[in-house]
Amino acid sequence: MTTLRIILGDQLSTTISSLHDIDKHNDLILMCEVNEEAQYVKHHKKKIAFIFSAMRHFAEGLKKKKYNLLYTKLTDKENTGSFKGEVKKTIRQHHINHIIITHPGEHRVLEDIQSWETDLNVSLEIREDNRFICSTDEFTKWVKNRKQPRMEHFYRHMRKQKTVLMDDDKPIGGKWNYDTDNRKPPKSNLTIPKPCSQKPDQITKEVISLVNEKFKDHLGELDGFDLAITRDQALKALENFLSKRMPSFGDYQDAMLEGEPWMYHSHISTYLNAGLLLPMECVKAAEDAYLNGSAPMNAAEGFIRQILGWREYIRGIYWLKMPGYADMNFFNATRPLPSFYWTAKTDMNCLKQSISETKKNAYAHHIQRLMILGNFALLTGIDPKQVSEWFLIVYTDAYEWVELPNVYGMALFADGGYLASKPYAAGGSYINKMSNYCKNCEYNVKKKTGADACPFNYLYWNFLAKNKKKLEKNHRLAMMYSTYERMDEKTKKQIKNDSLQFLENLT
Ligand SMILES: Cc1cc2nc3c(=O)[nH]c(=O)nc-3n(C[C@H](O)[C@H](O)[C@H](O)COP(=O)(O)OP(=O)(O)OC[C@H]3O[C@@H](n4cnc5c(N)ncnc54)[C@H](O)[C@@H]3O)c2cc1C
Ligand code: SF4
Known part of the structure; x- marks a missing residue:
């Protein structure tokens, strides 16, 4: 036996x-x-x-x-x-x-x-999957008796428990979170280092032929496949990030530039999620980079928060809430996913760029996923199941435990606010501030209504108006609702009409 x-x-x-x-x-x-x-x-x-x-x-x-x-x-x-x-x-x-x-x-x-x-x-x-830093039991214990188990509290708990960036019981540098330093808009003259690239060996070449033959009708192309496929190569990718991009990771974490899909991100999620890298070694490497002076605090803390905080928290929520989580639909969103999510054929440049890059690289960074692709699906009321399936298909790092809570909880607020304290909804001015996409767009980001107005602008207010009953008690949205209430009736009507027309064409 x-x-x-x-x-x-x-x-x-x-x-x-x-x-x-x-x-x-x-x-x-x-x-x-x-x-x-x-x-x-x-x-x-x-x-x-x-x-x-x-x-x-x-x-x-x-x-x-x-x-x-x-x-x-x-x-x-x-x-x-x-x-x-x-x-x-x-x-x-x-x-x-x-x-x-x-x-x-x-x-x-x-x-x-x-x-x-x-x-x-x-x-x-x-x-138990021992690669995660927080076991599912530990997470359940942490959640117990918390009405709203917020990531930030979980993250502080993990920092203390694993003694990461800690000075006794205080965070090194005096603050737990340096996010306010991490929202710099992109400058046009940034020199962004090339991402780590690996030449396919014989095994990979055989796999590429196999995939081209057996899965020819799946999305994407394999030309230029250069992902790391061994632990040694993945460690090189981590090292490449730490030495070349990490110092600017914090500053430009939310920034987007046309033609620059990789920015200063680490591109290690694919390796972490497959087991080629371990989360704690990435956290420790970033902590060391801060301690030895090769990365500033806002970069190291920001990166560590993504892995020790967000990644572990998202996984905890998945196992805590599944299988019911996948059926949540707080806004009763039922619209089918527009076909341009597959083709990138849209006049909205931010979507066109993010989808084209996704198709080509099977990668998009967090703000493209959240504030462009997710935000659009939220504002237009696309069925969470269809959005989730799309996100599961298109990215090399996508496995349900991480994709689903990010889509349902973070991007679509489909859980009614269990994971996020407010919907990540935004109009065109946010996208314009954090990217240069609007410069080459058919739509005018400065215009709030009208045929050539940026659709994110009227869709944003339309979303708030439509979901007023569900959202008005959320104190983080109070200012937006009072701004909406102060708008004259003509503008409100135009927002509604423009949105209706846009949504009709979308379907
Ligand atoms: C709608 C949506 C869907 C997403 N789907 C996935 C997915 O399928 N798989 C996936 O790994 N991540 C997903 N994310 C989280 C995040 O966007 C990716 O982890 C990140 O873009 C990967 O690129 P990177 O390695 O360059 O990350 P960096 O920006 O360099 O961040 C470092 C690491 O932190 C971790 N991380 C950061 N944010 C998150 C997060 N919200 N959840 C979990 N881990 C995080 C990742 O492991 C990442 O490699 C999603 C986010 C959103 C908003
Ligand atoms: S104008 Fe609107 S649709 Fe066009 S790129 Fe800017 S945010 Fe996107």
């Missing part, structure tokens, strides 16, 4: 809990490329190529270390096409009586795994 240890495609860490205490001689490890996972939504080609290539490289590493590895390639004749099918086959062929697996990142997969014990008659051990 044998123990089977399963490694999923986003669990590519040798220190993962499912490999702890492995008996190298007797235990088997199973990794499999299955159609079910590659196809349950039509993932971007780059995402599939990244995962398969990273899996194959990880598998090579395990083989070199003489583990007993079973690896099913997508094109293997006996590939059953599903995890459950592959596990069933392995149980039969290798007399498996015990399975050890690390907690998966998606509720859908967890439900499938939980069915194995009865359906496949095997004993099953699901271990």
Whole structure:
């Protein structure tokens, strides 16, 4: 009788809990490329190529270390096409009586795994995902008795608990959060370093051909594929960020420039989420960069907050609230996703740029995701399920545990304010302040109404007016509601009419 240890495609860490205490001689490890996972939504080609290539490289590493590895390639004749099918086959062929697996990142997969014990008659051990800094139990404990478990409080709790940027019980520098320093608009003469780029090796080239053949109708192109696909390469990407972009990360964290998709961001989410990098090592590296003087506090603290704060918090909310979270729809939004989210064919330049870059790179930075793509979906009332599926498909870093709360909770306020204290809604002036997109747009950002007015402007007020009953008690929106109330009736009517017309054309 044998123990089977399963490694999923986003669990590519040798220190993962499912490999702890492995008996190298007797235990088997199973990794499999299955159609079910590659196809349950039509993932971007780059995402599939990244995962398969990273899996194959990880598998090579395990083989070199003489583990007993079973690896099913997508094109293997006996590939059953599903995890459950592959596990069933392995149980039969290798007399498996015990399975050890690390907690998966998606509720859908967890439900499938939980069915194995009865359906496949095997004993099953699901271990905590030890790569996260805060366990799901710790998060649940932290949330207990809090009506509104805000990220900022969670983040401070984590800073203290993990002693990050701390001077005894006080934050180094005297403040917990330097966000007010991190909202600089972009200057036109910025010299933005090139992102880290890796040349595809033979394994990656084979995967690229496979994806081009089997998933040809999926979004995106694989020309110029240059993602890191091993831990060593991912560490280089982290190092590249720390030395070249981190010093300006804080200053320009919210800035957007046409033709500059990468800005000063780290581009490590894909590697973190697949297990090639570990969150705590990234946090510690940023803390060290501050302590040794190579990065200012606003950059180091801002970056650490994203990982130790936001990433852990988002994951905590996902497991706390699923599966019901995916059915929330506070604004009863039902509009279908406009086709330009796939084609980028729109006259709204901010959307055109963000979608084109997403299609090309399978990447967009946070403010493009939140304040352009998410904001537009919020203001126009697009069905959260359709928005969420789009976000899950288009980015190489997208897994449901992180994508869904970001879309439902942060971008769409579909949870009614459990995650965010107010909707991240904004008109054109915010986009104009934080980007140069408006300069090349068919619409006029300065105009509030009329045929050539920036649609974000009237849609913003229309959204507030339409959802007044649900939002007016939110004290963070009080000023906006009083501004709206002071508008004359003619302007209000025009806002409504322009919005109706725009929305009619959208559908
Ligand atoms: C609507 C929407 C959808 C999103 N979908 C995803 C997703 O599918 N996968 C994903 O990893 N992130 C998602 N994010 C969060 C964030 O936009 C990305 O993590 C970030 O843009 C990745 O680029 P980067 O590595 O250059 O990040 P940086 O800006 O350099 O930030 C550093 C790291 O912090 C973490 N981080 C920052 N913000 C968040 C956040 N809100 N939630 C979780 N982690 C965060 C990421 O791991 C990121 O790599 C989403 C945000 C929004 C608003
Ligand atoms: S004018 Fe409006 S639609 Fe055009 S780029 Fe600016 S914010 Fe976007």
